[in-house]
Amino acid sequence: MAGTLYRWLDDRLRLTPLEHTLLDESIPGGASWIYVFGSATLFLFCLQATTGMFLALYYVPSPDAAYDTVQFIQQEVPFGWFVRGLHHWGASAVMVAVGLHLLQVYLYGAYKRPRELMWMVGVGLLLLMMGFGFTGYLLPWDQNAYWATQVGTNMVASVPGVGDFLVRVLRGGDTLGALTLSRFFAVHTLFLPALMVCGIVAHLFILRRVGPAGPWSVDQARQRSEPFYPRQVSMDAMVMLGVFVLVAGLAWTVEFPLADRADPADHTFTPVPEWYFLFFYQFLKYMSGPLEPLATWVLPGLFILGLMLWPFLDRNPERQPSSRPVALASGAVFLALIFTLLGISLRERYALPTLDPSVARGKALFARQHCMACHRIHGDGGKVGPDLSYVADQRPDRQWHLRHFRDPSSVSPGSIMPAFPLAEKDLNDLTSYLLSLKSGTPTSPGTRAAGRHAHPQEDNA
Ligand code: HEC
Known part of the structure; x- marks a missing residue:
């Protein structure tokens, strides 16, 4: 029965050559669990797209309605809390998957000739991903969303010359308000997904043109190779299933509450960004005063530029880790810095008097x-x-x-x-x-203060 249907479709759509192109791609050195992070990321992106579509059925991007519609999704819509949980934890999972993917590509030197373009498109995809995180955070329009976005948009103001202009573009006006929210919503649900799909297509197109990099040892890569199907396909599929079970488990068991409704008048509120921005938030705290522009745009700009051009900066043709001490040492130092900042930030948060x-x-x-x-x-x-x-x-x-x-x-x-x-x-x-409900105390017990330096440049707001 299935065979007959397949033959019928094959007659009309000429599936067999397509099947060969898609499944017979050869993997130098054979299938491996180390290659699964790219497909895990792709899977999570699809999960985000799907759950996002369902959230958009109820969500209304206006300061009057946004908070209520999210609360409605959370409390009234059947399984709304679960879909929102999937979207929330999926966002975190994407960041982890992307991080691991990047780490693998870096460690294996897979960005080297002839895959420089693939790496650059990949860095572009990483930036889009950050864009999703940043724009999505504002949408629930709770205190955290509002004040964290205030910090984020104000940072851009420190760019010399065009700073004020950029902030106005981000906000859609002089203040963070209705126009900002609809702008962030449009970017989050229309612009970024469109760019993302183009980027993913380009990334995969290049992959199919140059083929996967395979193991770092040339001998090992030459010794044997294996088609994408069946072993690599089944490894990828198993990891996708595992990732889904993990995200669904988190969404099911760990509630992600809303903070209080956004109150633009409440300047005492200390926002807490998402964990994947925490290291940066901590860094900002050390860089106050004249050093601030260094943290808000100079170093991030240089870092992104350096990451983008990394395949050309790292001129060493070797892929074997033992022959790339400089590249690996700089990667390790960078990771150590990030995790130290993240660690300090988390410790400061939890050292504060916790909620009774x-x-x-x-x-x-x-x-x-x-x-x-x-x-x-x-x-x-x-x-x-x-x-x-x-x-x-x-x-x-x-x-x-x-x-x-x-x-x-x-x-x-x-x-x-x-x-x-x-x-x-x-x-x-x-x-x-x-x-506990008295004036002069933070309004949301759900969100603990992040530390001393409340809103960098908040006076700009
Ligand atoms: C059916 C409506 C209703 C419900 C439900 C209700 N309250 Fe009240 N509450 C009132 C009214 C009316 C007053 C004003 C008269 C009074 O002080 O008793 C009041 C007064 C109060 C006051 C005193 C406020 C002040 O400034 O004097 C407190 C505190 C309070 N409520 C707490 C609660 C809590 C906690 C709950 C839930 C366990 C609750 N109420 C449920 C109607 C309600």
Whole structure:
């Protein structure tokens, strides 16, 4: 049956030659697990594209609606939280996969003649990937999104001459607002995907023209080769399945909460960027004052240029690692720097006083008991009862709250708030949360401060 169908299609589409081109590509040195990172990255890109399409069904890119639509996806849409989780963890996974792919290509010297163009297109794809991360981060329009993007766009302002112009292009105006959001959305969902697809096609086209690089030892590469199908195809497929299981597992089990709704007036908020930008964020902190332009554009610019032109800078024709001490040492130093910065940044974040667990439980109870139906906190919730954003300013007394929960009218005569005769511990947690709501403290317990240097150049905002 399948055979008949295949013959029918083959008659009309001439599939057999195509099949040979696609599957018989020979791999010098034979199939290997070390070659799987490129296909893992491609797979994750497809996953991002697919989950992104579903998110776009509900998401509305306007400051009034963005936060609510993301919350709607998270809470109301069947499996919306899962699709958003896949997109979130998929984004992190892409970065890991790209990093490993880059590392493999670098270690194997696979960027050397005749694959210089393939490397350059690859660096372009890496930059597009960063662009996806940067534009996507703003879309939920929560505090983190808003203030991290503020930091990011302000950085561009330090480029001499064209800085202000570039910031205006990024923002679509003088301030970070509605135009910025629709601009980021269009770039994230239309421009970048289109560029990305062209880049991937070019990358793969070059791969098929020059063939895979294979092992670094010429002898080993000559000794034997093997077609792409079946062994390499099945290794790639297994890794894709593994990657999917991992990302789906994370999406299923690790919730990725929204911070509070973006509040452009709240200059006290300290944003935390995505982990793959953390090393850079940490670097920015050391480079304040006159050194700042060095960090915001000079070094990043030089680095990208150097990476792009690396196949021409590294003139050593050898691919064997033992004959490339300079290239490997510089790679190792670079990695050591990145991971040290990342490590310091993470340590600083977690060394800060962490959220009192009682407050966290109280916040969860607040949601579960539907207090939001009547009370608003930072713009979210009903208007039947008083706004509780800064309730501890007026009511700092724990006993008052405990009595109020058990019998509201005993402390607030004529109250229409229902009594909440919960367990002692629950009432205590709920009260701890309310007492944490005072002016002058960071508004989102979900997002801990990153450190001393809050928003580099925030005065530019
Ligand atoms: C049916 C609507 C409704 C619900 C549900 C509700 N409240 Fe209230 N709440 C009110 C009203 C009305 C008041 C004002 C009268 C009063 O003080 O009791 C109030 C007052 C308060 C106050 C005192 C605020 C102040 O500034 O005086 C606190 C604190 C409070 N509520 C917390 C909560 C918490 C926590 C929950 C969820 C466990 C909750 N409320 C659920 C209607 C509600």
